[in-house]
Amino acid sequence: MQLHLSGQGSNLGHITNRIEMLLYLYPWVQMVVCSELATFGGWTGNAQPLPSEAETQFAELAARHNVWLLPGSFFEKTDSGIFNTAPVIDPDGNIIARYRKMFPFLPYETGVESGTEFCVFDVPNVGRFGVSICYDMWFPETSRTLAAMGAEVILHPTLTGSIDRDVELAIARATAATNQCFVVDINGVGDGGNGKSIIVAPSGDVLYEAGSAEEMIPIEIDLDRVSRSREVGLRGLGQPLKSFRDRKVDFNIYHRSKENHRYLDTLGPLVKQARGSRAGLDDPAPEAEAVVIPPAPPVDAPAAEPGPAPTGGVS
16 A cells, blocks of 8 residues: 555554545455555654554454455654564554664654664565565665565565665565565655665565555565575576575674774765765865866967866755
């Protein structure tokens, strides 16, 4: 469900109404996925403890229609801080898991803590599903871990309204291909994002890419494609999961030692850029180099071809 969402008020009524319409039009649908922070938007001031009244309404909706439901995520208020948390609701209305986003979108998603537990769950007689949220996908370790835990489909609610959505679409395709799984990447529109939700198959081919308006996306996926790809290779070629399993190298960069992070520690603090700043650098900007003007050519020398017009701009 790619829905037009407000970033200020509650979207609960709109989401439930659209899900009701979806299941009226397409009663064969077995699972519904909404975008990140769909219900109350991306403001931490709306954080509340879970279970909440909204989560309970979603659970009742799932039970009434006998569907699996991922209603996006909520800002969850706890004694340990605020988390970006996505509940997984089964067709009986049970909350079988709550996944906390591991990589808040810093330095923009400030005040949000990082989750530490991966989330996979089994749909009986169908297959194994994993959950990640938005910026998590920029860290391939998260998706690779879900695949290594057996996930055949990665459900990925996102809230992206920024100019890097095209990059995310490439990452979604790469994630599906390198992990030989389906990726269901659902964005919102309006305050909820700039759309372009995408569903990618295990060979990296796009099953569907939405536009920038509200859309229902009823689509069937065949999990036999996952097992076949992992058995014989992506398009009969590479078998990345088997190669990862059989690797002879351990990646020391994951051991947080001073030596391993020597370069990373030079990158400066994780902060939002300010006007006139050079992010991450304490030293002032270097002085501009002097401009050397070449001497004029002799009078009898042929004239040079004109160069491009000068350009300039501000940031």
